[in-house]
Amino acid sequence: MPDRLQEAITVLQTRFGSAAPHSAQPDHPARxxxxxxxxxxxxxxxxxxxxxxxxxxPIGSGKRTIAQRSVASASREGSVVYIDFPGRxxxxxxxxxxxxxxxxxxxxxxxxxxxxxxxxxxxxxGADLVCLDLPRARAAGLDAELPHLLHRVAEATCTLxxxxxxxxxxxxxxxxxxxxxxxxxxxxxxxxxxxEGLQVEATVMKNRLAAPGRRAxxxxxxxxx
Amino acid sequence: MIACIRTxxxxxxxxxxxxxxxxxxxxxxxxxxxxxxxxxxxxxxxxALGVREGKSLNQAQQAAPDAVFQPxxxxxxxxxxxxxxxTLHAISPEVAAADEPGYAFLKLDGLALRWPNRRxxxxxxVRRVESSIAVQPVIGVAGTMFVSKLAADRAEPRAPVxxxxxxxxxxxxxxxxxxxxxxxxxxxxxxxxxxRTLAALQAISRPAFRRxxxxxxxxxxxxxxxIDRRRLRPWHPPHRIEESQPLxxxxxxxxxxxxxxxxxxxxxxxxxxxxGLGTRLIRIVLDQEGAGPLRVEVGFxxxxxxxxxxxxxxxxxxxxxxxxxxLERITVRxxxxxxxxxxxxxxxxxxxxxxxxxxxxxxRLQEEYRPELVQRASLRQDAPPLPDRRxxxxxx
Numbered sequence: 001m002p003d004r005l006q007e008a009i010t011v012l013q014t015r016f017g018s019a020a021p022h023s024a025q026p027d028h029p030a031r032x033x034x035x036x037x038x039x040x041x042x043x044x045x046x047x048x049x050x051x052x053x054x055x056x057x058p059i060g061s062g063k064r065t066i067a068q069r070s071v072a073s074a075s076r077e078g079s080v081v082y083i084d085f086p087g088r089x090x091x092x093x094x095x096x097x098x099x100x101x102x103x104x105x106x107x108x109x110x111x112x113x114x115x116x117x118x119x120x121x122x123x124x125x126g127a128d129l130v131c132l133d134l135p136r137a138r139a140a141g142l143d144a145e146l147p148h149l150l151h152r153v154a155e156a157t158c159t160l161x162x163x164x165x166x167x168x169x170x171x172x173x174x175x176x177x178x179x180x181x182x183x184x185x186x187x188x189x190x191x192x193x194x195x196e197g198l199q200v201e202a203t204v205m206k207n208r209l210a211a212p213g214r215r216a217x218x219x220x221x222x223x224x225x
Numbered sequence: 226m227i228a229c230i231r232t233x234x235x236x237x238x239x240x241x242x243x244x245x246x247x248x249x250x251x252x253x254x255x256x257x258x259x260x261x262x263x264x265x266x267x268x269x270x271x272x273a274l275g276v277r278e279g280k281s282l283n284q285a286q287q288a289a290p291d292a293v294f295q296p297x298x299x300x301x302x303x304x305x306x307x308x309x310x311x312t313l314h315a316i317s318p319e320v321a322a323a324d325e326p327g328y329a330f331l332k333l334d335g336l337a338l339r340w341p342n343r344r345x346x347x348x349x350x351v352r353r354v355e356s357s358i359a360v361q362p363v364i365g366v367a368g369t370m371f372v373s374k375l376a377a378d379r380a381e382p383r384a385p386v387x388x389x390x391x392x393x394x395x396x397x398x399x400x401x402x403x404x405x406x407x408x409x410x411x412x413x414x415x416x417x418x419x420x421r422t423l424a425a426l427q428a429i430s431r432p433a434f435r436r437x438x439x440x441x442x443x444x445x446x447x448x449x450x451x452i453d454r455r456r457l458r459p460w461h462p463p464h465r466i467e468e469s470q471p472l473x474x475x476x477x478x479x480x481x482x483x484x485x486x487x488x489x490x491x492x493x494x495x496x497x498x499x500x501g502l503g504t505r506l507i508r509i510v511l512d513q514e515g516a517g518p519l520r521v522e523v524g525f526x527x528x529x530x531x532x533x534x535x536x537x538x539x540x541x542x543x544x545x546x547x548x549x550x551x552l553e554r555i556t557v558r559x560x561x562x563x564x565x566x567x568x569x570x571x572x573x574x575x576x577x578x579x580x581x582x583x584x585x586x587x588x589r590l591q592e593e594y595r596p597e598l599v600q601r602a603s604l605r606q607d608a609p610p611l612p613d614r615r616x617x618x619x620x621x
Contacts, residue, residue: 015485079583105600105601107598152533
């Protein structure tokens with residue numbers, strides 16, 4: 001690329017940020033989710049590092065299971081933080097995904113401010129992945145806290161996952177670099193009638209790092225106790 | 226060996242650089258002839274007429290009525306000093322400014338590989354100084370700062386005086402005791418005793434000198450023997466960290482301004498990190514279209530290095546700035562640079578020095594909120610299969 005063109009692009013990027021022209025070739029670091037289908041779906045090989053990824057979908061669509069599986073996968077590599085607003089995290093379920101519980105920090109905040117402050121501090125302190133499991137009710141004050149958290153996440157090259165049952169706020173949808181909408185297609189039962197997994201359908205609603213609009217469907221088995 | 230480089234008073238050099246026609250005239254610096262004040266510097270022509278530093282301007286005018294009288298241009302003088310030291314710093318980083326204006330010391334040890342011939346090295350110093358501040362320096366070389374300064378005082382342009390270490394005592398011997406930094410009382414006392422040259426002092430034993438003149442005078446005695454215990458304190462060139470961004474087309478909304486300010490903060494932070502520095506003052510200049518520049522200063526309680534800290538400091542000030550016209554350029558400069566000593570150990574960690582360890586972060590959160598906020602979970606294999614028995618929760 002000629003130097004003058006590169007200079008012009010640098011000036012535009014400084015001024016307009018993500019709205020400025022950028023290379024068509026993706027060059028974004030990603031953290032593998034531990035699910036091959038999902039890694040292929042994001043277009044960059046996993047969850048984007050230093051950015052916010054939103055997992056949306058109705059209750060029972062499998063988004064929390066996917067998030068926990070990603071948490072388990074990341075815990076084998078480094079420190080992981082799970083901000084458990086609903087207080088429903090089951091470490092035993094995580095351990096069945098081969099999670100390293102010694103590297104998992106579980107934060108149980110009383111309110112959004114407390115949870116976001118914890119996420120900010122721990123992301124800056126070197127946690128590799130922070131998963132925010134939001135309460136079912138709409139999280140008031142999230143939109144004000146999110147920009148501060150995102151700055152820290154970007155600086156610390158941490159991956160931020162956000163799991164939300166309710167419809168995401170405009171602010172969350174705006175700040176998210178990747179939005180995946182999950183839908184349960186079917187339950188998978190074993191021969192003896194036990195529930196063995198889910199058939200999940202995922203759609204990329206928004207993707208700032210690769211082409212949006214992709215869809216995928218796969219069977220996600222529950223871990224056998 | 227240490228070289229002492231002597232140039233005319235930096236104020237004189239600054240005046241000559243501003244007005245080259247003054248070079249051949251009697252020039253007196255310190256103020257105008259009718260002002261009350263003292264002479265700070267005088268050119269050779271003025272000195273030949275009897276003008277000396279420290280005399281009143283009135284006396285100077287009586288001695289040299291045709292001389293040019295000027296006030297000292299302090300910023301230009303500082304620039305000349307800095308330029309001389311920077312020129313020498315390019316030869317060797319072990320350069321120091323002397324207490325007297327116009328003198329600088331340069332340690333020559335370690336330059337033998339590049340300049341095996343010392344004469345060539347001295348010629349190179351003269352050439353560089355000449356091209357930098359347009360005056361010819363004189364050089365004295367000796368084993369210590371004291372002796373090299375005496376040598377420089379006695380050197381001529383293009384004829385440096387070199388005093389080898391073995392010849393130091395012999396060189397100092399004939400010099401009068403006036404060259405020693407001693408007070409008036411001691412000077413008179415020495416003269417009363419007939420000790421008028423350094424050779425006379427050298428002839429006295431150290432214990433005898435100490436008994437006669439006290440322990441405080443021993444420093445002067447050591448200097449008379451050529452022993453100078455002062456250490457050369459290296460001068461470092463000033464570090465300027467500044468980032469600027471032209472805005473084309475000019476902008477007038479604060480959102481875009483914040484965005485650009487953050488990008489500039491990032492670049493400033495990178496430069497600070499690379500030098501291991503922190504800044505306690507950020508100066509922002511906003512060039513406005515058709516209006517004067519807007520200046521914003523942000524002070525910090527401690528030296529900051531991180532992008533987030535810098536931007537968090539300047540953002541509220543930018544939002545409050547009363548911008549009257551679209552902005553054409555934004556310049557961010559880091560002032561009051563200090564070693565980022567608080568952060569130095571952290572610079573070796575991932576990212577930068579601001580990162581605290583995970584354990585510290587957890588402890589801080591637990592202290593700020595409550596111990597149960599951050600927990601770790603473990604499984605008890607031998608426990609009954611009930612979640613509240615099987616999972617052991619502990620504050621992290």
